[in-house]
Amino acid sequence: MGFHTFDIERAEALEDAGRYRFCSREELLGALEPSPADVVADIGSGTGFYTDEAAPFVERMYAVDVQSEMHERYREKGAPDNVEFVTAGASSMPFDDGELDAAFSTMTYHEFAEDEALEELARVVRPGGRVVTLDWSRSGTGDDGPPVDERFALGDAVDAFESVGFSTVDGQTRKETFIHICTK
Template identity: 40%
Template sequence: MHDDAAERLAAPGQFRYCSAEELHSWLDPRPDWTVADLGSGPGLYTDTIAQSVGRVLAIDRSAAMHAAHRERDPPATVHSVRADHGTLPVADGSLDAAVSLRTFHHGVRDALPGIVAALRPGGRLVVLDWSTSAPDFEAGPPEHERYDVAGIARAMIDAGCRIVRTEQRRETDLVIGERRV
């Protein structure tokens, strides 16, 4: 890989923060689903999602991250989309789910109205981001860029989700919502 950040983000040790099994259980996907991976980076989680759904949109604004993902030879069901979270190139109601895995603080919060609009009614949004209560801040952004569970949930509710699960974890916080019908 050409980019140190991409190499670090693609390392299997990243599953420490969210395992493939956890992600699958949170999504509870079906084979015909279309899922957006918001801030997909080098595709570690994108490729995990692709094993269970019909189509994954790997959305990232970084050409270097998309290049690193291509080097990993992603499944044919993965479609790379170079875009910002706030300008998703999808029709309203066209996504079955979207995931924001440690990217909420990278503009996903501000883009929530459009992201939720892109979900079909009942579509699932999984947000896992760095905890404000983490014992140290070696991983992830500085404390002032983090959101707590209540802040993530409030933003999702304001954007049109009903919250189905919250969990404060050691280093990350999880909020799962569904687009209100």
């Protein structure tokens, strides 16, 4: 039930440090639990705001976005040396089975939350691998992020991930967002 992609004309908003009020660097890293040998993908990486935060802690980081224009903006900004750009949708990622140790998405789940994308994540994340999803919550006010009718509840994400073989490690609903951590 993905609704839209982020408007490239508003890409500069993706670099606003105010985004940390919804997910800090420490929260993302704590949920992701990266190790130096990991191969990780940021699904819906945009201009690399959160990709930049995780990249120093892993061997290889894939910035996955359906919009090549987002990659162009990220390249202009400058990306860490271990970041590789992948222009693809979440339902058709060019990774081998079990290639990823982990994947995460920040504020993009509502854009790709379809069976095909979740099945693809189940294919590309190795057994024991982790997926961290932080997104706008249906129970939020709608003052920030997409309209409430384009959002999901934590329970929706839990059900969707568990239906393709992931196990929930933790999940929390906050004022505007939810975080879901699961393993394969």
